[in-house]
Amino acid sequence: GFASEAYDVAVIGGGPGGYVAAIKSAQLGLKTVCVEKRGALGGTCLNVGCIPSKALLNISHKYHEMLHDYAKMGISFDNPAFDVAKMMAQKEKSVKGLTGGIEFLFKRNKVDYIKGWGKLTGPTEVSVDLNEGGSKQLSAKNIIIATGSDPAPMPGGSLVADEKTILTSTGAIALEDVPKKMVVVGGGYIGLELGSVWGRLGAEIEVVEFTDKIAGTLDGEVGKAFQKTLEKQGMKFHLGTKVVGAEVHANGATVITEPAKGGAQSKIECDKILLSVGRVPFTEGLGLEQLGVTKDKMGRVDVDPHTFQVPNFPSLRAIGDVIVGPMLAHKAEEEGIAAVELIAGQGAGHVNYNAIPGVVYTHPEVAGVGLTEEQCKEQKIAYKKGSFPFAANSRARTNDDSEGLVKVITEAESDKVIGAHMIGPNAGELIAEMVLAIEYGAASEDVARTCHAHPTLSEAVKEACMAAHGKPIHF
Numbered sequence: 488g489f490a491s492e493a494y495d496v497a498v499i500g501g502g503p504g505g506y507v508a509a510i511k512s513a514q515l516g517l518k519t520v521c522v523e524k525r526g527a528l529g530g531t532c533l534n535v536g537c538i539p540s541k542a543l544l545n546i547s548h549k550y551h552e553m554l555h556d557y558a559k560m561g562i563s564f565d566n567p568a569f570d571v572a573k574m575m576a577q578k579e580k581s582v583k584g585l586t587g588g589i590e591f592l593f594k595r596n597k598v599d600y601i602k603g604w605g606k607l608t609g610p611t612e613v614s615v616d617l618n619e620g621g622s623k624q625l626s627a628k629n630i631i632i633a634t635g636s637d638p639a640p641m642p643g644g645s646l647v648a649d650e651k652t653i654l655t656s657t658g659a660i661a662l663e664d665v666p667k668k669m670v671v672v673g674g675g676y677i678g679l680e681l682g683s684v685w686g687r688l689g690a691e692i693e694v695v696e697f698t699d700k701i702a703g704t705l706d707g708e709v710g711k712a713f714q715k716t717l718e719k720q721g722m723k724f725h726l727g728t729k730v731v732g733a734e735v736h737a738n739g740a741t742v743i744t745e746p747a748k749g750g751a752q753s754k755i756e757c758d759k760i761l762l763s764v765g766r767v768p769f770t771e772g773l774g775l776e777q778l779g780v781t782k783d784k785m786g787r788v789d790v791d792p793h794t795f796q797v798p799n800f801p802s803l804r805a806i807g808d809v810i811v812g813p814m815l816a817h818k819a820e821e822e823g824i825a826a827v828e829l830i831a832g833q834g835a836g837h838v839n840y841n842a843i844p845g846v847v848y849t850h851p852e853v854a855g856v857g858l859t860e861e862q863c864k865e866q867k868i869a870y871k872k873g874s875f876p877f878a879a880n881s882r883a884r885t886n887d888d889s890e891g892l893v894k895v896i897t898e899a900e901s902d903k904v905i906g907a908h909m910i911g912p913n914a915g916e917l918i919a920e921m922v923l924a925i926e927y928g929a930a931s932e933d934v935a936r937t938c939h940a941h942p943t944l945s946e947a948v949k950e951a952c953m954a955a956h957g958k959p960i961h962f
């Protein structure tokens with residue numbers, strides 16, 4: 488056959504894990520190639536995930552604010568109107584700009600980019616079915632599997648997405664009209680964000696969730712406040728309820744539910760169903776089985792938790808959504824950098840899994856990092872906590888956007904910050920300070936004695952830290 492092209496590092500998948508690993512690898516002087524089948528870089532996150540959903544959240548929030556909050560500030564206008572096609576065009580513009588930006592970064596850092604489906608044909612061999620036809624053989628001393636995830640199918644198969652009536656997140660970010668009523672199956676962050684988008688634009692939203700709470704990994708107190716907030720916005724919840732089937736008809740569907748514990752069935756009529764019951768690792772057509780690479784029972788590639796190496800294959804590593812851990816873009820990125828630093832023999836090659844923030848980009852936003860109160864209790868950790876409501880923060884009050892609170896959890900004896908959880912305006916940005924506190928081993932007193940600009944929302948974080956070891960000033 489043809490001579491294969493030789494690389495130090497070949498990355499399969501161009502999502503946040505893969506493209507960041509590829510750029511870092513080239514920056515460290517390694518000859519690097521990235522194989523991506525989608526036709527665009529950025530993976531799930533840029534193309535059908537984080538970015539398009541945030542574009543829609545931003546636009547729908549502005550419209551909702553205009554309808555509901557402007558009049559009291561003295562701003563009025565005639566005939567407010569909404570154009571879904573223009574919103575989608577604006578979303579596309581953000582996505583195109585950002586995916587193009589990564590392609591530019593590849594060129595600038597001299598990462599080779601091959602558009603095609605990569606398949607492992609040996610521990611140091613990749614065969615690519617090129618999108619333009621034909622194939623290409625690559626050899627690489629190191630291969631990084633960063634093939635990401637796909638929407639999970641409904642357990643038991645009682646609903647199957649057709650992207651017309653029964654949508655996955657990919658369909659729900661590309662609707663042509665505002666549905667009259669949408670049933671969201673699964674109360675995780677993706678369902679709640681996209682439910683918020685269409686709810687703000689006028690859809691009636693009902694969320695069916697199997698467990699007894701929404702966004703289950705949140706700190707309990709914050710989770711409860713979050714549910715109340717969404718209910719106030721008009722979202723309806725059926726907790727402890729399972730979807731057992733749906734009948735799709737000419738202009739919508741009937742969703743059939745049942746109490747999770749069993750009991751009488753109910754029906755909900757709607758015109759769209761959003762299936763958001765999680766995501767599953769994607770390893771189709773990658774050649775793992777032929778090579779003998781093992782996966783866990785959830786289909787995730789087995790790796791050494793410190794080196795990301797695949798057991799028995801030292802040249803193979805895997806990162807991001809395709810391995811264990813929170814399915815988040817920034818987690819994938821951190822792993823990508825750590826894996827490449829290990830390959831280059833540089834750096835600590837370390838990811839601190841206690842300091843990975845999670846954010847729900849609703850309004851207000853919800854953000855958390857580190858241990859929740861429930862986890863402290865389970866793990867019998869002696870902790871203290873301090874909270875501060877945004878209602879007592881001058882900037883939040885000035886902006887008339889003061890729903891929510893900041894809660895900081897510290898180790899009782901040392902005062903070290905071990906968790907922070909918040910719901911409130913810009914919580915997704917505010918959490919960064921608490922991530923840094925955890926990463927640096929800061930005490931709540933360290934943060935409380937740090938000068939924060941006035942008037943800013945960040946003062947609520949400072950005051951929650953004051954409350955964790957003493958008393959806040961403004962509450």
Ligand code: FAD
Pocket residue numbers: 499500501502503504505522523524525529530531532533535536537538540603604605606633634635636656677769771772773806807808809814815816817818819848
């Ligand atoms: P992916 O981004 O899935 O990238 C994998 C890439 O590999 C894909 O482009 C795929 O085409 C390619 N690929 C797969 N197999 C092959 C092959 N054999 N050959 C070549 N290419 C291949 N996370 C956040 O942190 N914040 C958010 O706000 C957020 N919002 C989200 C909203 C939605 C609606 C969704 C669906 C997800 C969201 N996520 C968010 C999750 C985030 O998108 C993922 O955690 C992240 O994309 C994982 O990165 P990754 O690199 O591991 O995989």
